[in-house]
Amino acid sequence: MKQLNVDLGDRSYPIYIGDGIIEQIGSYFAKHQISSRSPIMVITDDNVASLHLKKVTTHLLESGYKVVEYIVPAGEMSKSLSVLEQIIGKALDAGLDRTSTIIALGGGVVGDLAGFVAASFMRGVKFVQIPTTILAHDSSVGGKVAVNHPKAKNIIGAFHQPQIVLYDTSTLKTLPEREIKAGLSEMIKHGLIWDAEFSKWIDENAEKLLSLDAEALEYGLYNGCKIKSHVVSEDEREHGLRAILNFGHTIGHALEAVAHYNQLLHGEAIAIGMVGAAKLSVRLGYPERIYTETKAAMKKYGLPIQIPGHLDIDEIMKAMLHDKKFKEGKVVFTILKDIGEAHIQSGISIDLIREIVEELRWEE
Amino acid sequence: MKQLNVDLGDRSYPIYIGDGIIEQIGSYFAKHQISSRSPIMVITDDNVASLHLKKVTTHLLESGYKVVEYIVPAGEMSKSLSVLEQIIGKALDAGLDRTSTIIALGGGVVGDLAGFVAASFMRGVKFVQIPTTILAHDSSVGGKVAVNHPKAKNIIGAFHQPQIVLYDTSTLKTLPEREIKAGLSEMIKHGLIWDAEFSKWIDENAEKLLSLDAEALEYGLYNGCKIKSHVVSEDEREHGLRAILNFGHTIGHALEAVAHYNQLLHGEAIAIGMVGAAKLSVRLGYPERIYTETKAAMKKYGLPIQIPGHLDIDEIMKAMLHDKKFKEGKVVFTILKDIGEAHIQSGISIDLIREIVEELRWEE
Numbered sequence: 092m093k094q095l096n097v098d099l100g101d102r103s104y105p106i107y108i109g110d111g112i113i114e115q116i117g118s119y120f121a122k123h124q125i126s127s128r129s130p131i132m133v134i135t136d137d138n139v140a141s142l143h144l145k146k147v148t149t150h151l152l153e154s155g156y157k158v159v160e161y162i163v164p165a166g167e168m169s170k171s172l173s174v175l176e177q178i179i180g181k182a183l184d185a186g187l188d189r190t191s192t193i194i195a196l197g198g199g200v201v202g203d204l205a206g207f208v209a210a211s212f213m214r215g216v217k218f219v220q221i222p223t224t225i226l227a228h229d230s231s232v233g234g235k236v237a238v239n240h241p242k243a244k245n246i247i248g249a250f251h252q253p254q255i256v257l258y259d260t261s262t263l264k265t266l267p268e269r270e271i272k273a274g275l276s277e278m279i280k281h282g283l284i285w286d287a288e289f290s291k292w293i294d295e296n297a298e299k300l301l302s303l304d305a306e307a308l309e310y311g312l313y314n315g316c317k318i319k320s321h322v323v324s325e326d327e328r329e330h331g332l333r334a335i336l337n338f339g340h341t342i343g344h345a346l347e348a349v350a351h352y353n354q355l356l357h358g359e360a361i362a363i364g365m366v367g368a369a370k371l372s373v374r375l376g377y378p379e380r381i382y383t384e385t386k387a388a389m390k391k392y393g394l395p396i397q398i399p400g401h402l403d404i405d406e407i408m409k410a411m412l413h414d415k416k417f418k419e420g421k422v423v424f425t426i427l428k429d430i431g432e433a434h435i436q437s438g439i440s441i442d443l444i445r446e447i448v449e450e451l452r453w454e455e
Numbered sequence: 456m457k458q459l460n461v462d463l464g465d466r467s468y469p470i471y472i473g474d475g476i477i478e479q480i481g482s483y484f485a486k487h488q489i490s491s492r493s494p495i496m497v498i499t500d501d502n503v504a505s506l507h508l509k510k511v512t513t514h515l516l517e518s519g520y521k522v523v524e525y526i527v528p529a530g531e532m533s534k535s536l537s538v539l540e541q542i543i544g545k546a547l548d549a550g551l552d553r554t555s556t557i558i559a560l561g562g563g564v565v566g567d568l569a570g571f572v573a574a575s576f577m578r579g580v581k582f583v584q585i586p587t588t589i590l591a592h593d594s595s596v597g598g599k600v601a602v603n604h605p606k607a608k609n610i611i612g613a614f615h616q617p618q619i620v621l622y623d624t625s626t627l628k629t630l631p632e633r634e635i636k637a638g639l640s641e642m643i644k645h646g647l648i649w650d651a652e653f654s655k656w657i658d659e660n661a662e663k664l665l666s667l668d669a670e671a672l673e674y675g676l677y678n679g680c681k682i683k684s685h686v687v688s689e690d691e692r693e694h695g696l697r698a699i700l701n702f703g704h705t706i707g708h709a710l711e712a713v714a715h716y717n718q719l720l721h722g723e724a725i726a727i728g729m730v731g732a733a734k735l736s737v738r739l740g741y742p743e744r745i746y747t748e749t750k751a752a753m754k755k756y757g758l759p760i761q762i763p764g765h766l767d768i769d770e771i772m773k774a775m776l777h778d779k780k781f782k783e784g785k786v787v788f789t790i791l792k793d794i795g796e797a798h799i800q801s802g803i804s805i806d807l808i809r810e811i812v813e814e815l816r817w818e819e
Contacts, residue, residue, distance in 0.1 A: 172536045175611075176604060183606045211575070214601065214612045215692070237578065240540060242547045247539075248578045249613060328579070 097320040106256040113259040117154025119276030130157040134205035135196040136165040159185040192217040198224035206236025210251035223262040225274025233323040273358025281318040333435035338425040339365030345410035362394035372426040397454045470620040475624045492583040494521040498569035499560040500529040523549040534602045556581040562588035570600025574615035587626040589591040589638025597687040637722025640676025645682040652794030699797035703729030708775035726758035736790040762816045
């Protein structure tokens with residue numbers, strides 16, 4: 092078992108990573124002042140519910156907690172204000188109060204939704220994350236929570252840090268292969284933007300990580316969370332440094348949007364986006380290896396590197412220019428100066444970005 | 456013109472109080488880093504819009520700001536998630552981004568709604584309050600913002616501090632008499648819970664305040680804001696001390712709920728509630744003058760002190776026991792130990808509270 096502390100002043104919290112730690116949920120909760128006097132609400136989706144909900148609820152009940160379950164349909168559609176309103180209605184009916192805790196049991200969608208419920212219910216109650224995907228090692232650090240607006244993703248939200256994160260690696264065994272690969276995509280990103288040595292380790296341990304070797308997974312998730320936690324500790328509300336975490340995301344988000352959020356997984360879209368951002372880095376004068384190594388990593392992990400043929404370049408460019416990361420009309424991009432060293436570059440011409448995007452169509 | 460600084464570390468902000476200060480809105484905005492590169496959204500209601508919106512928008516346009524207006528129907532019904540979603544849709548269409556500012560032009564309802572829009576849009580943008588009621592001197596300090604759930608008031612919200620508050624006392628001249636009285640109710644409360652001397656000043660200046668004498672108003676609003684700001688500075692997220700601001704509110708909120716939020720103004724409901732809490736204080740052994748002076752103040756300001764005959768006592772008690780201020784089942788009440796000295800007392804019997812409520816039916 093590994094423990095990592097995310098250092099955010101009076102909003103600091105620990106992440107516990109290990110095999111089977113859900114079974115000790117009662118003692119972790121007691122250690123971190125989760126009250127058993129008011130009911131706890133576990134929010135999850137119907138996929139995760141059938142795999143892991145009973146275990147979580149049983150251990151909580153055995154530890155003397157009152158538990159209310161709320162199951163949403165799996166998928167992005169559940170991240171809406173109307174689902175939030177329904178969940179809060181149930182919370183009120185079940186007698187949750189300001190001392191209650193909301194648990195997110197699941198991946199990024201559930202974490203975002205349950206996190207915004209916790210942020211806004213009675214102006215903020217305690218929040219615990221139990222991630223069940225590899226991708227969630229990313230979203231469980233930093234407190235970004237949100238729901239979608241019909242016109243834009245993640246546009247209604249908050250910064251709300253969890254009380255604790257319990258990362259039980261045994262829950263990952265039920266993930267489909269495609270989601271394992273896509274989840275590792277954010278881990279690869281953390282190496283590329285911050286830590287050349289970790290990047291090398293990821294390269295050398297692809298087989299172990301892809302086969303969910305417990306020790307490799309624990310080490311990889313720990314390091315991925317640690318890098319993100321370093322960045323977030325220095326810039327909790329994304330005024331500067333935190334934007335390096337967007338490496339691969341500017342193109343990635345546009346691809347997701349144009350593919351209507353149902354053809355590319357987030358990790359796949361940002362894999363293509365990272366290859367694009369690496370190409371851009373080289374075009375701006377940084378070493379060629381940025382591009383070759385980024386691309387090699389994606390291929391090694393079976394991640395896509397080419398923009399699918401049916402996605403229209405004009406639409407991708409249009410979606411990108413609507414991305415909220417284009418601050419005040421200027422085109423800002425996270426690139427690499429080298430492997431392990433990210434940099435936020437402003438004033439990049441839209442024509443150059445279009446060229447890169449067009450080339451990504453033929454990448455192989 | 457008076458200036459007060461609300462001291463909340465890196466979330467500190469100034470409140471400017473004075474006659475006609477909306478006319479200098481451009482220079483206040485420039486002084487407080489309100490960007491003119493992204494559009495500003497002014498949220499107001501249809502009553503206030505017809506009186507003050509044009510003036511605000513004109514001065515902003517003259518100062519080089521791009522302005523988007525959003526007018527909601529006056530009244531509590533606009534504090535809903537669906538109105539919030541519509542406002543955010545318009546903000547996206549109008550090109551607001553993370554550097555934009557949201558202005559609340561109006562009373563408590565507009566402040567709560569626009570504040571929660573500012574708190575949640577893109578996970579938080581800048582927020583400016585331009586209160587147009589006396590009551591809003593209370594809600595403009597402390598950053599509590601929220602919308603309602605069909606099952607409960609103010610249950611979905613955040614703590615989001617404004618960048619600045621511009622309190623133009625000239626806007627108060629258009630208030631109906633009943634709202635002037637009800638607005639002064641929170642000012643009376645601030646004296647009673649914190650400052651015997653200010654309480655005495657309020658008693659001596661009733662005529663001036665009720666006739667909106669500019670100097671008296673400026674002094675009274677300044678002191679009311681200052682007291683609230685002291686309390687909030689010490690306990691921003693209501694873990695302890697801040698609960699003294701609930702003096703009169705436990706009974707008051709129950710009365711508002713049972714009267715379906717359309718028969719009693721907030722200030723009227725808490726006036727009755729304060730008389731009840733003062734009675735309770737005396738019953739718990741504190742000086743008789745707490746009750747006599749509290750009651751005399753309400754009468755002097757033409758505020759109600761008696762529970763209207765058609766409101767059912769059982770329903771009032773039921774509403775009170777659902778109030779979120781009853782922490783973990785225990786009955787906690789804000790009482791006075793003396794004029795100017797509030798105290799949070801726990802472990803009060805529900806029977807005693809019922810007795811007090813029954814007596815309030817016959818108060819005169």
